[in-house]
Structure formats: structure tokens, C-alpha cells
Amino acid sequence: MAKAVSTKKSNTIKLKFDTSWSYAPAPESKSAASIKPQYDLFIDGKWTKPQSGKYFSTINPANEEKLSEVAEANAADVDKAVKAARNAYEKVWKKMPAKERAKYIFRISRMMQEKARELAIIESLDGGKPIRESRDFDVPTAANHFFYYAGWADKLEYAFPNRTTEPLGVAGQITPWNFPLLMAAWKIAPALATGNTVVLKPAETTPLTALKLAEIIQESGLPDGVVNILTGAGATGAAIVNHSDVNKIAFTGSTDVGKIIQRAIAGTNKKATLELGGKAANIIFEDAPLDQAVEGVINGIFFNQGHVCCAGSRLYVQESVAKQVIRKLRDRLESLIIGDPLDKNTDIGAINSKQQLDNIHKYIKIGLKEGAEMYESSCRLPSKGFWCKPTLFTNVAQSSRIAQEEIFGPVLSILTFRTDDEVIEKANNTPYGLSAGVWTDKGSKIFNMTKRMRAGVIWANTFNKFDPTSPFGGYKESGYGREGGLHGLLPYLNLVS
Amino acid sequence: MEKTVKKSSLTISENGLEKKSSTQRLEVLKTYKIYIGGQFPRTESGRFYQPENAAGKKLGNICLSSRKDFRDAALVARGAFGGWSSRAAFNRGQILYRMAEMLEGRKIQFIDELIQQGATKAKAEKEVMQSIDRLIYYAGWCDKFQQIYSAVNPVASSHFNFSVPEPMGVVAIIAPQSDSLLGLVSVIAPVIAGGNTCVVLASETKPLCAITFAEVLNSSDLPGGVVNILTGKPKELNEWFVNHMDVNATVYCENDSTVKTMMREKSAQNLKRVFFYESVKWDSEAGQSPYYIMDTQEIKTTWHPVENIAGAGGGY
Numbered sequence: 001m002a003k004a005v006s007t008k009k010s011n012t013i014k015l016k017f018d019t020s021w022s023y024a025p026a027p028e029s030k031s032a033a034s035i036k037p038q039y040d041l042f043i044d045g046k047w048t049k050p051q052s053g054k055y056f057s058t059i060n061p062a063n064e065e066k067l068s069e070v071a072e073a074n075a076a077d078v079d080k081a082v083k084a085a086r087n088a089y090e091k092v093w094k095k096m097p098a099k100e101r102a103k104y105i106f107r108i109s110r111m112m113q114e115k116a117r118e119l120a121i122i123e124s125l126d127g128g129k130p131i132r133e134s135r136d137f138d139v140p141t142a143a144n145h146f147f148y149y150a151g152w153a154d155k156l157e158y159a160f161p162n163r164t165t166e167p168l169g170v171a172g173q174i175t176p177w178n179f180p181l182l183m184a185a186w187k188i189a190p191a192l193a194t195g196n197t198v199v200l201k202p203a204e205t206t207p208l209t210a211l212k213l214a215e216i217i218q219e220s221g222l223p224d225g226v227v228n229i230l231t232g233a234g235a236t237g238a239a240i241v242n243h244s245d246v247n248k249i250a251f252t253g254s255t256d257v258g259k260i261i262q263r264a265i266a267g268t269n270k271k272a273t274l275e276l277g278g279k280a281a282n283i284i285f286e287d288a289p290l291d292q293a294v295e296g297v298i299n300g301i302f303f304n305q306g307h308v309c310c311a312g313s314r315l316y317v318q319e320s321v322a323k324q325v326i327r328k329l330r331d332r333l334e335s336l337i338i339g340d341p342l343d344k345n346t347d348i349g350a351i352n353s354k355q356q357l358d359n360i361h362k363y364i365k366i367g368l369k370e371g372a373e374m375y376e377s378s379c380r381l382p383s384k385g386f387w388c389k390p391t392l393f394t395n396v397a398q399s400s401r402i403a404q405e406e407i408f409g410p411v412l413s414i415l416t417f418r419t420d421d422e423v424i425e426k427a428n429n430t431p432y433g434l435s436a437g438v439w440t441d442k443g444s445k446i447f448n449m450t451k452r453m454r455a456g457v458i459w460a461n462t463f464n465k466f467d468p469t470s471p472f473g474g475y476k477e478s479g480y481g482r483e484g485g486l487h488g489l490l491p492y493l494n495l496v497s
Numbered sequence: 498m499e500k501t502v503k504k505s506s507l508t509i510s511e512n513g514l515e516k517k518s519s520t521q522r523l524e525v526l527k528t529y530k531i532y533i534g535g536q537f538p539r540t541e542s543g544r545f546y547q548p549e550n551a552a553g554k555k556l557g558n559i560c561l562s563s564r565k566d567f568r569d570a571a572l573v574a575r576g577a578f579g580g581w582s583s584r585a586a587f588n589r590g591q592i593l594y595r596m597a598e599m600l601e602g603r604k605i606q607f608i609d610e611l612i613q614q615g616a617t618k619a620k621a622e623k624e625v626m627q628s629i630d631r632l633i634y635y636a637g638w639c640d641k642f643q644q645i646y647s648a649v650n651p652v653a654s655s656h657f658n659f660s661v662p663e664p665m666g667v668v669a670i671i672a673p674q675s676d677s678l679l680g681l682v683s684v685i686a687p688v689i690a691g692g693n694t695c696v697v698l699a700s701e702t703k704p705l706c707a708i709t710f711a712e713v714l715n716s717s718d719l720p721g722g723v724v725n726i727l728t729g730k731p732k733e734l735n736e737w738f739v740n741h742m743d744v745n746a747t748v749y750c751e752n753d754s755t756v757k758t759m760m761r762e763k764s765a766q767n768l769k770r771v772f773f774y775e776s777v778k779w780d781s782e783a784g785q786s787p788y789y790i791m792d793t794q795e796i797k798t799t800w801h802p803v804e805n806i807a808g809a810g811g812g813y
Binding site for chain 1: 570586587590591594614630634635636637638639640641657787801802803804805
């Protein structure tokens, strides 16, 4: 695709990964998962045919094979779901003692744990992410999120001293395709714990685990209408946002759509939580443990194929160690295993969709055109499906589009700096402010940096860590509101004195 | 103790089992033993007592635990503290939830024992349900009370300074005499939710469900030694619960001013923290609160410097 950087001699010892070591295929079995050929809409506790009669396919991005087809909800379906949610809110959910509400949410968490293997397989099939990630991260974290928020349901008076809390009503929630089940959990769990009811729309390319979650919710005995799950594309999402009887919008997705939502609800009293794009700076100081930092940078940008809003997509390396770090990164890049998402050894799976792959390729072309030097893994890519080699750009200018805009793929832009002030200036010079990383052995420097960086989540000597107890969300154009932790409750509550 | 043929206690349950009395079959009686370090030994003293219910029916031969039993239990509680307190808070929550699951599954047995101890069926049922819900309540607190009671302190110097609760260690608990299940659960749950381990003396007059509760604990992924349950007489053991030099805190639930004075005095030996829960209505909302967790927590403050390059500015 492009000119590769010539390999110069370096003083650092090159790790030899190209030995006789190789991995035998270790695929997870698909037989532990059951996917129906067709899914309807989950409205008022029942599977309901879409009014339009239309269905669309969802495919496996690793081989482009159709997995299932799901219903396309139109405005009439959305209206039906909102009515069901309103009815459940007024008649059942609002009135239920909080500790009973909690027990439903605990149940959902437990059932997700019971079905963890199936959920992980479907997540990898539908989204392309490595099974290692869906099995060890997405699914357990999603279940834990329900467990955590379940416990809050009857403890809200401790979270907001000197105030009483009221749920908002019906929450319209729209989730992205990068962490389909986890994002559904981030949305549904706090909404239910605080006493709201839900209409949720999963992303059109990855609807299956949300529908599996609907099955779990049905099995859990949660009262009808408390959670409604509608599949569809942008128009369905717009119908939710624009519905007059929705009290709250929770959206995770692009900054562009976030802005559209904010405009759309401007004339209403709807509350919103927007969790949008990012262009995180990951900063390596010369005193950092470099091998650990390199691992962190690799994880920061290649986790989930780089389809992570908080991905560490801008690397700032202190000049004195830049050569060494870049060398180590290139070596490490070569050792990443790209391929079958269901293989337990896979590090990098498939790009989520053709559209996203095109977008990533567009940015790689821009990077080259802007004069940055590219280095990509020499790995072979499967012939079918959507794939992108893990890619590094060096000599990237601060003003370059690949240093300014969110690529949302396995592409890292590397820049250098000399002083603290310089790197703070550069790191904060972005409209985004979701996350950041800092690598140094000096604790006092960590706190200096974290204090001065304008981002909602900052990782020090680690990256891409998530926990149900820990709030997540952005500054500036990365959106507002927090999900997770104690702070994730407020976006779903009115405080009354 | 009636060792004669009697009706199965299951006849009083509502689940349809054994509606007709099974007079043909001799019931197997349960041996109630104490619970130390995840095992069910008899008291080392070999002694027993026979509590009776209001109707004068003997409840069984119950272990009359000794000072030595308490010391054994305190030792294993100390041994279990490191592991339990370093579990992730979330994991402790999962285990407390599992305890509730196990209790739910065995509620008929608890209702039965509460009835044997003199409760009405309705009261017994209510007590068991409330005990289950109380475990769920504290399961939820395991990874939340820290968020409420921690602080980042805005000190004036260039330091990052934060204070967090940490468990005290081994807590010795003399459980409430009434509410023999709910009271027991209500004093154990907050102590272990916060990462402590404990030695508990069950209700003297109503000890049955305390030991059966130990069986619930034993099948709940709760590591052995985190909760140790003794049966016996508070009159004999009160002193040792507050005298032991390797116990960090003592909880006492009765309103006996002589005992309370003794406890305040003895606790001074190692500045043991003593808590009196004498007038708590365990069957009300007041019977549960994160403040019960906080009673057996210390607060740890950590200072860390923040590099401060004076005048460097570097604003945003």
C-alpha cells in the first residue's frame, strides 16, 4: 500500500520473534453459541415484528458471511417501544421498592455470567474482535457493570447527601459498534438502578449481543416494557432522539452525531449524556520503563483493532528515547497475531465494517500525503473479510490530520517532544478530551501531568483500564456526562431538595 | 431432648412435601457443631448445653464453647484476614451475594429451625426473607462504601493526598440474643463486607440457625476462617471476646451495663474498638447501614508529591 521506512541499524537489541515458534490454530467453537436466523424487535417484553416488515443482515466482518437478519425499527416501532417504556415506568418500575429493583438487576448480571461463553463468541462473530478480548474483557466487564449498579438501586440517598433523587422517566439509549454488549450494559444498568425505563438501539453492524441480552432480560422476569431493544440504523436512532416522550438521551458514538443530537434536543427538556470521539495523547518520558511503556502503547492503540474512542492514538515520545521506543514498537508490531477473531491466540481481529475499513484507508493515504513515514506489520491478511495491518506513522506533524482527527483503527501517529510544557501544549491541542496516558518512573511527574492534561480519564503507567466503579467520559468535544462509578448515577436522576 | 419418633418438621412447610406425617420412619437428628476455620469441630471442652424453646422443648445438645475455642477461632480469623482483605471489593460483593443465593435455596430449613426455636411461621418466614435481603444489601455495599467515605483532600502544599477506609482486622462479635438469624446476619455482613474477619458468638437461647448459617457460609465461596461461629454462654465468653490481644474490635449487642463497663475497661489493654448495638431493631431499616461497615474501618491517608515547576506555566 505504501512505502515502508528503511530499516536502519539501531543500538537496541532487536527481539527475535521470527524464529521457528509458531502458533497452531486454537479456534473457539461456534457450537457454544446459538444465533437465530432472524430477530424481531424486543418491545414490552415480547418479540415483535417491525411495522415496516423490513429486516437487514448482520455479517461476520472476518469472512463477510451473513450471521442473521434483524428487524429495522421505524418511527412507529419506536413510538410503540417508548409507550411501553412509559407504561412500565409509571405503573411498575417507578413504584417498585428499590431493593426489589436491585434484585432484578443482580439477576441479569448473574445470567450474563452464566451465558458468558455464548455472549463472547457472538460478540467476536458479529463484531470481529478477538475472542480473547470479548471473553476476558467485554463480557465479564458488562456483567460486572450490572452487578455494580444493582447494588446502588437502594443506596441512592448515600450517593447524593441532602437531596432526594427522582428518576427521569424513559431513557433513549444509542450504543456504538465497538463494544456492543459492554456499551449496552453501561447504558442499561445505571438507568435501571436509578429507576428509569429504557429504549435501546444497538449499532446496526453489531446488534446480536444486545438481542441476546434482550433474551436474558426476558428470562430474568424483568417486568415487561422496562427494557425495550430496537434494532435499526441512523433513522431509528433519530426517531428515539426526537420522540417527545423520551426524557433522557444517552449516546455513545461520533462527535458529529453527538452535535446533531444536542441540536435536535435543544428545544426540549431532555437530558443527555454524550460519550463521543477522542484522540488520546499517550506520553512517554525518558525515565519511563520503556518495555512496559511499549506494551502499554501497543495495547493503547491496537486493543479492539483501535476501535476505541479512548485509544491512545497519538504517541508523544521524549526525543532522547524516541529512536529506541520506535524501534521497540516496530518489533512488537511484527509479533502481533492478526487473523481469525475466534482464535484464542489472535491479538488483532477484523475491522468492524467495510465502511470503517475505507475510512481507515482514507486516513492512511492522508498520512502518507502529508509526508509522514509509515511502517506496517509484514503480516499476511486473510483474503475475505475486512482487515487492516497494524500501522505506525513517524515524523508526524502536530498539524497533520492523522494527529488531529480520530481514525478509529489500528493506526498510531508518533510525535516527539523535549519538555513537559511542550508536551502539555501539544497533548491538549485537540478539540477532544476523552483520555490520556503518561509513562514515567517519577510519581510526582505523573501527578503534575495528570493535573494539567485536559481529559476525563488519565492512565499513568497503564492504559485502557476500565472498571464498573470508575467513571468514564470526556472533556470538551469528547462529550459530557460520566458513565460508571458513583458519578454515573447522576445523569439518570433529578435531584430534589 | 425428645429422642422418640416424631413428625418430620417438614410437615409444616408449604411446599407440598410430606403432607402426611411419616410416622413409619425415624428422623435423623442433626448434630450442631461449631464453625472454625471452615471446619465443623465440636468444642474442645467437650461440654454441651440444652437450650429450650418457650414451650419447654429442648432444641438439642449444643456445644458449650470455651475460651480455648475462642482463641482457636481468633487465630484462624487472623490468618484469614490477609487474604480476605486483599480480595477485590467486587469479589467480596459476589461472595456475599452467593451467601444470599445459598440462604434463599435453604430458606425452608431456616424457617423450620426458627419455628422450633419458638417463632410463629409468619415471623419465621419474614426473618429469613429479611436476612436474605440484608446480605444482598451488604453485597452491594462491598465496592461502594469506599466511594462514599473516601476523600481527596485539597491540601495547600503540592501533594496529592487521599484518605480511604481500610478494614481493622479481626472483629469479635457477640450476636443479638433475639433475632437469632437476622441479628446474626446483620452483625456479620457489614464486618466482612468491609474486609474484616470475625469470630461470632451465636444467640445462647436460639443457636440452631447460627450453625445452619455456618453451612451456608461454608458453601458460598467464603474462604474458611473469615467467619467463625461459636455457640455457648455470653456470660462465660464475653470477657474473652474483649480480652484477646489479637482482636481489633468487639461488637456487643445486649444492654447489660455491667458487661458494657467490663468491655470498655478490658478493651483498653490494646485499645480495642468496642461497639454497642444494644437498641437496634434489626427487623427495621435501621438494622442496615453503611455506618455499620464504617464502624470496623480505619482511615488511611496517603501523601504523594506533585511535581511543581514554579513559573513554568504550561497552561492549557
